[in-house]
Amino acid sequence: MAAYATCSIEFDPMTTVENSSSALPTHALPSYLQADHLGPWGNYLQQIDRVTPYLGGLARWVETLKRPKRILVVDVPIELDNGTIAHFEGYRVQHNLSRGPGKGGVRFHEDVTLSEVMALSAWMSVKNAAVNVPYGGAKGGIRVDPGKLSRGELERLTRRYTSEIGLLIGPSKDIPAPDVNTNGQVMAWMMDTYSMNVGATATGVVTGKPVDLGGSLGRVEATGRGVFTVGVEAAKLIGLPIDGARIAVQGFGNVGRIAGRLFAEAGAKVVAVQDHTGTIVNHSGFDVPALLEHVNSTGGVSGFSSGEALSSADFWSVECEILIPAALENQITKANAGGIKARLVIEGANGPTTTDADDILNDNGVLVLPDVIANAGGVTVSYFEWVQDFSSFFWSEDEINARLVRIMQEAFAGVWQVAREHKVSLRTATFIVACQRILHAREMRGLYP
Numbered sequence: 087m088a089a090y091a092t093c094s095i096e097f098d099p100m101t102t103v104e105n106s107s108s109a110l111p112t113h114a115l116p117s118y119l120q121a122d123h124l125g126p127w128g129n130y131l132q133q134i135d136r137v138t139p140y141l142g143g144l145a146r147w148v149e150t151l152k153r154p155k156r157i158l159v160v161d162v163p164i165e166l167d168n169g170t171i172a173h174f175e176g177y178r179v180q181h182n183l184s185r186g187p188g189k190g191g192v193r194f195h196e197d198v199t200l201s202e203v204m205a206l207s208a209w210m211s212v213k214n215a216a217v218n219v220p221y222g223g224a225k226g227g228i229r230v231d232p233g234k235l236s237r238g239e240l241e242r243l244t245r246r247y248t249s250e251i252g253l254l255i256g257p258s259k260d261i262p263a264p265d266v267n268t269n270g271q272v273m274a275w276m277m278d279t280y281s282m283n284v285g286a287t288a289t290g291v292v293t294g295k296p297v298d299l300g301g302s303l304g305r306v307e308a309t310g311r312g313v314f315t316v317g318v319e320a321a322k323l324i325g326l327p328i329d330g331a332r333i334a335v336q337g338f339g340n341v342g343r344i345a346g347r348l349f350a351e352a353g354a355k356v357v358a359v360q361d362h363t364g365t366i367v368n369h370s371g372f373d374v375p376a377l378l379e380h381v382n383s384t385g386g387v388s389g390f391s392s393g394e395a396l397s398s399a400d401f402w403s404v405e406c407e408i409l410i411p412a413a414l415e416n417q418i419t420k421a422n423a424g425g426i427k428a429r430l431v432i433e434g435a436n437g438p439t440t441t442d443a444d445d446i447l448n449d450n451g452v453l454v455l456p457d458v459i460a461n462a463g464g465v466t467v468s469y470f471e472w473v474q475d476f477s478s479f480f481w482s483e484d485e486i487n488a489r490l491v492r493i494m495q496e497a498f499a500g501v502w503q504v505a506r507e508h509k510v511s512l513r514t515a516t517f518i519v520a521c522q523r524i525l526h527a528r529e530m531r532g533l534y535p
Contacts, residue, residue: 125416126202126205126206127202130205133513133514136517137521141521141522144525147525154204157179157180158178162228174230176227176229176250177200177203177226178254179200181208184527185524186220187222187257190225190262192225192265193225194230194232195227195229198227198230204225209437209458213462214462214520215520215524221469226262245276245279248279255280257472263293271296273292273294276291295471300474300475302480302481308463308464309434310343310463312490313434313463316460316494317430319494320502324429328353331355331406332369334356336401336411338360341434342359342413343378354408356372357406359372359387360401363389364388365398367404399422403425410431411431411438412435414438415436417438418440419442420443420446431453431454433461436461437457438457456511459501462494501515501516
């Protein structure tokens, strides 16, 4: 991947080289797209291989899913407060646009890689198709620790990055949103920068904005509410009562804390929480409002008075009925999957479970609600925001939550039916539903020219 560092070019990995003496096969993948070459992207490719036998005649188009449509790697130089110039590497990947404009978040994190952003963009394609919103998949990121930047430096970084990727994004082309370490303020800077560059206010270029700038009510809680909604539906089908169920949550940010709070309000007990500051456990169940207040005041769960400290490794073997990984990808691996005691895993994060771990959980009778359906509440309400921006007519929060719950319930019911029909995992079933929709759109549109 170092070969692409700090370049500011756009290239299309679908391009192949043909000549009379040595033509690549039409199915050959460039080395940087191959499963054994990249971590998260390789995980995604394995998932596509698993779903291919269920695609019928659409399988002839499956290579479409293995090649991002467009990758942009940019240099993001800014002047720091001390007068020096710093350079950061940024990405925007559009995986597939067959069903509509690209849609996916932007994350600021020191461990962001092209492999990660490629995989996240692909999972966005699947996620959007799974809940049947008219988007393709995209994702972006900057390799940076935002905690080391001042507010002014963060604003300059955001605006420069937005200008660098401006040739790709737009209200009808590609619509970014918040992700790890980005929020409504970052989206406001992105929207303003894009608007200044095109000479007109374009509220629909991003979602997850502040409400005063065209954002949607209910957006902040949407992903966590979606996790809760599909979790309740799955629990009903496996005979797991929510009242009294023990919940363990990894990641207590926007997704994890909302899901934990909603489960607690429904009668469940949050017994373990892990975030970047540490791991705490209380087998009797935390006072969730008090825990949230502690996190808001201190920045993390560590040191909460009614919690007992636990090692990060021991978190995965806590006695619970429901486990919610809501942090980063590749958290549940073959090294810790065997110790998980939950009956139900609800993936609040993107790609938190490796393929090997997925198999272990399945063999142990643990039902996994995959990220591509479980955390789709955020993009669903982002779609609502986008629609409201185009019409300049805004809905009440109750209307938004009701529409979100209905879409998530219907999507989950369809995935459950496919899983039972084909006797496959919910992840494979979700990919079947989504990939059929994506590839059918590709087939109907045909190839141009």
